[in-house]
Amino acid sequence: MTKLSLNRRHLLKAAAIGSVALASPAYLRRAHASGGEVNIWTYNNFVPESFKKQFEADTGIKVNVRLVDDQGKQFNLLAAEQPNPTVDIMTVAGHRFLQFIDSDLLAPLDTGRLKNWGNINPTFSESDWSTIKGNKWGAPILSGMEVLSYNTDYVSAEEARTWDTLFSEKYANQTAYIIQDMMSIIMLKMGYDGNMVAYLDKPEEAARIVEEAKQFLIKHKPLVRKYYDGGAEIQQMFVNQDIVLGHSWNGPAAALINDGFPLDMTIPKEGSYGFVYTYNIAKNAPNADNAYIFLDAILSSPEIGAAMTKASGYISTYKDASNHLTDLEKKSTSFTDEELASLQFFRAEANKMKYGLIDPAVEAIKAA
């Protein structure tokens, strides 16, 4: 058993390395750049190790990766470093763009300098959230969404079709969710716009809706086991069987599925929200030219996108990336058309108002 799974993993690794090496674009090898370095802040495994080595060998540009663990810390760190940041490329989720842009921390992305921009699925590269103030701000690499995950030994696929199951007596104290994210979903479930863009001119209406969602979560507080924050937490709760269903991001859930845990996930019929991780170039980036070379290289082939998916569990934004996944990986990163039809993307336009209302509501729910 041990041997077998060891081989399986090694095989995957070898396959990933091989495919990426194959995919190394010829023009990069020819155009040997001036060398130097490029500094990147990103999550663990978001820059595939094999790609990094290949890139360094091909271009002579040294890749310095600084591992980060959440969006808030990147924001704080960059804010503390400006106007002379040490970073060139950072990883921001699409719906956090506006906060970074408002604080003047990002440089607009000149997509004309990226020959491989067209390799990104237009659903992500040309969607409504990606253009702000007339500019593109980041290159989409991975896509995530808010899903309902459930232990298939205890919860039926039928039950998981609705968010209501998360609040049912049947699974009292066997559920968990991230309150901030749940607030948006509850608003959607109640028939409102969870992005609150529709209420930009109607602050009273917005406040009333947030209050309604808040009251709903307070009413159901006795049924929840845990309000959590990070993917590793919900994975551990599933493994320890402290919960049998919960709201989660698809990445952590996919990682459990790929490891053979009896888990599945759905986008329930009431709908849900998606978000996209993008590589962004910092304002006053010290090595902006190298940053563009790096971005163009990482977008160059679907195999690189597939390698990122394998490592993170999130869905690749690259065209045809799924052709390079195993069946299990395909299963853990795909949804039915019916499910996808009810998915919307998070939007940032109303974030100031939205989180101005939601953050105090979250405090109130925790204090209730």
Added chain:
Amino acid sequence: MSYDAASARNERAASTLRQADRTFWGRLVNWSPYRAFAGLVAASPRRQFLILALFPILWVLTQHLGPMIQMVGVSFTDAYPVAAGTEQHLTLDNYARFFGDSIFWMPFFRTLFFAATFTFCTLILTYPVAYYLARHVSRKNQMLMLLLLLIPFWVGEIVRTYAIMILLGNTGAVNLLLRSIGLIDRPIPFMYTSFSMGMGIVYLTALYMLLPLYSALEKLPKSYNEAAADLGAGAWTRFRRVTLPLTIEGISSGCTLVFLIATGFYATPVLLGGPSTTVFAETIAGFFHVAGDEWPTGAAFATIMFVSALIVTVVFQRLMSALRKGDVK
């Protein structure tokens, strides 16, 4: 009797000093640059004090106060970091927000209450351990057995916190054990309660209590207890009237350490606590993590937290030193 012990020690100190002429120290004292230096430093008690005090005062002002002034400064502003093209104004709103909204009071008082409770639990748990080590174990083994207890503390907070999860989870070690010996059929939900949180915090802080207690107990002469026993005092009376008062200093410093560390804990309560155990550090971090642009409010709340913790610490220390003075005489 205590006078005898002290005078014996004085005698020893004096004799080492008398030998001093032949050793390194003797040569140092007679070395002329050192004499000039010592003369300069020790000219008057006033100058001695000034030289002693200069560095600490400079240090605390530049290193301790500097960063905090910056933070307190931020807490009185309406925007930080300042976005391009906007102006920063001074305001008291960030403080008003705490006092104006009762939802923030609960986590605040909960933090103080939890920290105090867990500190007390740690004390109760570790005192007998320190007592046993210091009083009943031979000198040779003391260090070894103390080091044994230190080993787990070299593992990071996060890793140990996750270890608590696989200990207490529904399929955790404790539940597995209880089920396999047939005591229960359904797992007991230990996790995500104030119990699991307390267990984690006590686990992480025990060392900071154990060491001060041990060092206080270790230097307590055994003869005191024997003398009290000769006078007919029972074990409990001896402990209460002799050992406890003489170790108040260790108790006080251990409790202060644990209390301070426990109020500042963030990751452990967040990971091990339940829906209704939110601590203030989590509230504060929320202003820095989730909201991102609410640093001033976060800074104001942090200021409130550390001023409160400081007051608690000072009151506690005063109380302890009053207790000590009252009891030892």
Added chain:
Amino acid sequence: MNRGNRVLLSCVYWAFVLYVFVPLILMVLVSFKDSKFIGFPIRSWTFEWYTGVFADAQVLSTFGYSVVIAVLSTAISVVVGTWIAVLLEGRRFWGRAVIFGLTVLPALVPGIISAIAFRIYARGLGIEPGMGAIVWAHAVHNVPFVVLVVMARLSTLPKSQIEAARDLGADPLIAFLRITLPYLVPAILGASIFCLLLSFDDFVRSFFLGGYEPTLPVLIFAKLRSGMSPEINAIATVALILTAVVGIWAERFTRRLKKETEG
């Protein structure tokens, strides 16, 4: 009676040993689990996580980096903290309470806030992010712990000893070096252990003040993002063994050094 007490207390001691070691044993146990997630049941076992740790040069260099930071910052904290403790203990002077308050301040500020405050202040002072900045922040943060521990010990130093030395003509510095400092050694050792641990385990200050080279906790947090895998437990186990080896070696070394200078 006395023997009964003794047996009872030794039971308490071993129960405590069990309490601190059980989670540790679980940690080591699941580091051999053949799965990407820790927890029970363990269906199959593997050494793969350990071979991975030793194959990964980053983990080992990160460990060394964290140890160097811990040792340097501890050295600074101990000197400064002892100095402040000597100033504060047993003296009455104007402003003493203020200095005490300022001294414990860094310990009272929640980690995330102190980290950001340090980061902004470091920029003001022109300290570049990296090892120097981390050492500085750890040293400042750990001073209060040294002060508290050393003050506790100092308060029990019999005044008569110092007076006797002074009567014999020792100047204050010699009296401090010959009488006070040796008396403080156990407290200083204890405080050093605190500082080493606090520094070695610090995430948030290291993250904000660090550059592109991570310390061990920073690496672990980053890895945690993609799941709490046995790999992290394997790293922690290796780090634990390495620290124990370094610790035992250091203890032996100082003991031998002591013997040589005495002999």
